[in-house]
Each structure stands twice: as C-alpha cells, then as structure tokens.
Amino acid sequence: MTLLLIGAGSQAYRGYLLRSVAEEYDVHLLADRAPTWEAPFLRGHTVVDTADVTALREAARALSCEGVLTWDDTRVVQTARLAEALGLPGAGPEAALCCRDKRATREALARAGVPQAGSVLVTSLPQARAAAARVGYPLVLKPRALNASTGVVKVESADALARAFRLARAATAPGAVEVAPGDVLVEEYLDGPEISVDAVWHEGRMLPAFVARKECGFPPYFEETGHLVDGRDPLLSDPRVLETVQAAHTAVGFTTGWTHTELRLTADGPKVVEINARIGGDRIPDIGRLALGVDAARTAAQVACGRRPKLTIRHHQVAAVRFLYPEADCIAREVRLEPGALPGSVDSAVAIALPGQELRLPPAGHVSSRYALITVAAESAQQCRADLDKASQAVRLEVLRTL
Structure with missing residues (x-):
C-alpha cells in the first residue's frame, strides 16, 4: 500500500514516525529537497515545492497511492487540498485551514460556544492597546498562523505591550506560508496547567490516544521544555476534557485525520488554546508510545488511506x-x-x-x-x-x- 508523505521533518523530531510508517506502507516522499536520512525508509521520492498545491498534484498524478499524510504543521492545508484533488480521505481544506488560522479557529469556536480564550485580532500597536484595554492584563500576544509557540508572549502590563507586540508581529517560522502575515491576536491569559490531547478521527468519531502535560520555561515566553504522558492519566477519560475537544472539532468541521489539541485547565474548566491538524510534535507521540504502546504514525496512516483506525493500548507506564x-x-x-x-x-x-x-x-x-x-x-x-x-x-x- 503506497502512502504519499508531504515533508518528513527533522530526523531528531520526526524520524521515528517515518520509520514506523515505512514498516507497514510503501512511502513516497514529496519534499522540497532530496532525501538524506529519510532514504532507507522510502519506496520513492519527488523533489517539489510543497507549498505549491498545483505542483504537488502534478507530482502525485504520476503515482498510484491510497493516502496522503503530513505531520508538518506548515503543510496541513496543502496536504488537505491535495487529498481532495486526488479523491483521497482527509480533513478537507476548509477544516485544515480553520485549524491553521488561529483567528478562524477562534471565530468557529465562538459561534459554537466552545470554551476558549477571549481573543481580538489586531494589525497595529494602537489597535493592540485598545484590545488590551478590553481583554485586561495579564494577556497573551500570538501570531495568527505560526507554530511551536513562536512569537507567543505573556504581557503583564501596558508598559510591556509595545515591545511584546513588535516581537509577535515580526515572528517567522521556517517553511511557513503565513496567513495574513503581521496579524496578531491579543488574547485572554488562561491560568492553569496546559495539556495536549492527541486523537484520531474517523467519520466524526473521536478516539483519544494520549494526554500530555506540558512543561514551559523562559517566561514571559511559552517555550515548551518538556512533556509527560501518564498511561493512567484520568484526563484521558475526563468527560469535560473530551466534550470540549469533541465540540471544538465539530465547530471547525474536522472529521477525518489526527489532531493535536492544546488546552488549559482553568478554574472554570478546560478551555481550548488551539487545534493542530496533525500529529503532535516535540516527540509527544514517542512518549505516548512508551506510556501506552500507541503508534500514532501508523494510526494516522490508516485513516489517511480510508481504513478504520485501531488504537491498541498495550501497557500503562x-x-x-x-x-x-x-x-x-x-x-x-x-x-x-x-x-x-x-x-x-x-x-x-x-x-x-x-x-x-x-x-x-x-x-x-x-x-x-x-x-x-x-x-x-x-x-x-x-x-x-x-x-x-x-x-x-x-x-x-x-x-x-x-x-
């Protein structure tokens, strides 16, 4: 069974995913460069501009494949468009874009009444000051469509706003095709522990895989310094957490694929920080495997190829x-x-x-x-x-x- 993979990422952070998928699928890589460390795990590859959906489609037409997958946050929208063009399973471009564009996520969740941070979109410092007066301090500034907490900063007072706004607005990420570059969200600071829920979705049905508890450092920035997955974590079956995650995905129209949803556990209950339409990063799926025996990459590939996913818990560590x-x-x-x-x-x-x-x-x-x-x-x-x-x-x- 041939699987198209859009970008492989770095060996340190994503190598274990490719190794696992290659044990079950013939992987053809579409990437911006020729493979290096990826080569032993590939059936074939094509060098192509992965930001260009037309180029991806032309490359894919010469191949016979059952599914399309990416774990690159900067390519989830292109991958969804490619899957649609090829008539293959996937989240759909609208749902993928709604997750990628944090403003669109906020609007969709607000319409559905899903618990989340209050948020205001701004494009200038005067607008940021006005939004901050409405949101209140402390608050969070974040770029509209970047990942890995790039440019995200906590602001404690009005005196710190200007410098933080310039930082958030100027932030960039390698490979990102930005949605409205320069747009910044001024958001309510959600106090409480931060967690992530990795889950697989098939025809709108959620199968939660694992919950990771995040450790952050270097305040006022939100640098992710570590994560922990407990195979017996009660949050994995917590009704409020699962209902919030389900409601958030219904709101953005996500029904098929794997997602990584970040939440804060506030005094008022879990609130959504963001939804990422791909497998979690930072080796979280790897420690999910160690804790529970769940193979995120193979499960995501099953769904991408139109198969009903199976999540098998093999142990609890x-x-x-x-x-x-x-x-x-x-x-x-x-x-x-x-x-x-x-x-x-x-x-x-x-x-x-x-x-x-x-x-x-x-x-x-x-x-x-x-x-x-x-x-x-x-x-x-x-x-x-x-x-x-x-x-x-x-x-x-x-x-x-x-x-």
Whole structure:
C-alpha cells in the first residue's frame, strides 16, 4: 500500500514516525529537497515545492497511492487540498485551514460556544492597546498562523505591550506560508496547567490516544521544555476534557485525520488554546508510545488511506521528554553523550545541535535553542523526572564561544 508523505521533518523530531510508517506502507516522499536520512525508509521520492498545491498534484498524478499524510504543521492545508484533488480521505481544506488560522479557529469556536480564550485580532500597536484595554492584563500576544509557540508572549502590563507586540508581529517560522502575515491576536491569559490531547478521527468519531502535560520555561515566553504522558492519566477519560475537544472539532468541521489539541485547565474548566491538524510534535507521540504502546504514525496512516483506525493500548507506564538548553546564547562546539551514565529508564538521548550552530535562547530562538533531547519511561512521574535530572548530567554541551 503506497502512502504519499508531504515533508518528513527533522530526523531528531520526526524520524521515528517515518520509520514506523515505512514498516507497514510503501512511502513516497514529496519534499522540497532530496532525501538524506529519510532514504532507507522510502519506496520513492519527488523533489517539489510543497507549498505549491498545483505542483504537488502534478507530482502525485504520476503515482498510484491510497493516502496522503503530513505531520508538518506548515503543510496541513496543502496536504488537505491535495487529498481532495486526488479523491483521497482527509480533513478537507476548509477544516485544515480553520485549524491553521488561529483567528478562524477562534471565530468557529465562538459561534459554537466552545470554551476558549477571549481573543481580538489586531494589525497595529494602537489597535493592540485598545484590545488590551478590553481583554485586561495579564494577556497573551500570538501570531495568527505560526507554530511551536513562536512569537507567543505573556504581557503583564501596558508598559510591556509595545515591545511584546513588535516581537509577535515580526515572528517567522521556517517553511511557513503565513496567513495574513503581521496579524496578531491579543488574547485572554488562561491560568492553569496546559495539556495536549492527541486523537484520531474517523467519520466524526473521536478516539483519544494520549494526554500530555506540558512543561514551559523562559517566561514571559511559552517555550515548551518538556512533556509527560501518564498511561493512567484520568484526563484521558475526563468527560469535560473530551466534550470540549469533541465540540471544538465539530465547530471547525474536522472529521477525518489526527489532531493535536492544546488546552488549559482553568478554574472554570478546560478551555481550548488551539487545534493542530496533525500529529503532535516535540516527540509527544514517542512518549505516548512508551506510556501506552500507541503508534500514532501508523494510526494516522490508516485513516489517511480510508481504513478504520485501531488504537491498541498495550501497557500503562509514565513517559517523558525533556529538552536541554544552553545557559546563554552561544555557538556550539560539540554535544557529548556519556551512555554509561544514563539511567536504565532512558529510551533515547539525542544530540540536536550541530558543530558551529548558533543557539539563542527565547525570544531570539525557540526550539532552535535546544542542544539535546532525552526520553524516559518509568513507573511514576516522580521517577521520570528524577531520571531525566540524572540523564541531563550525562549530556554535555561544549561551547565554542558565547554570543
């Protein structure tokens, strides 16, 4: 069975997904560059501008495929348009765009009465000041259509608004084809723990796969420094959480595919932060696999090929991922790993930074600031965190010079 994959992403963050899909499908990659690390997992590839739906369609017509899939947030709309053009299963372009465009998401949820943050779209600093007066402090500024918390900043007072607005408005992300570049959302700050729900959808029916609890750092920015999935987390069957996720997807018209929904658990109940029309990032599906045995990539591929998804829970553990950052802006010389010093619970320890790479902490850098990642699986969250602390000491960043 041949599956078209639009972009593979980086090996550190997405390699395990491609490896898993390739065990069951013949994968043909449509990407902006020739494959490197991806090559052993591919049946074929075509170099094409993945932002150009017409070019994607022409490349795909020469192939016989059963489904189209992407886990690249910047290509979910193009992938949905391609699937529609080829008559293959998918979310549909309107639903994909409604998830990608955070303003459209807010409008759809508001019409349906789904709990979420209050939000005002602005294009200038005077408009931002007026919106802030309505929303109240603290508040959050975020670009309209970027990902990975790029340009997202918490603003505590009016004195900090101008600088934060300039940062949010100027934010960019590699490969992003922006919706209304320069548009910024002024949003109510939702106080409470942040979680994500990864779920697969088939004909409007939701199968929740796993819940991740997010760890953030570098305030006032929302840098995701780690995630934890508990195989016995009660939130995975919490009626208010699941009802909110279901209502949000009904509101945006999403019925088919895999999504990663972010929520805040406020005093008034769960509220939607955003919906991402793709598999979760930051190795969350990997720790979901470690915690529950769920294979997100294969399940998403099943739905993309028109098959009814199956989510099989094989065990219940706790798993976590942690990202390592330098102490200050620097240029990396080398990342050294000491395998013998890693706890037995470590599943992977991956060097991310390359020799000579600039590492800049938020707000100048976000996920690009990381020099390594570590995943562990244990019997408790406490043990996971303790083992991550120990493992972090076995991964050392050698700095060429500070910046």
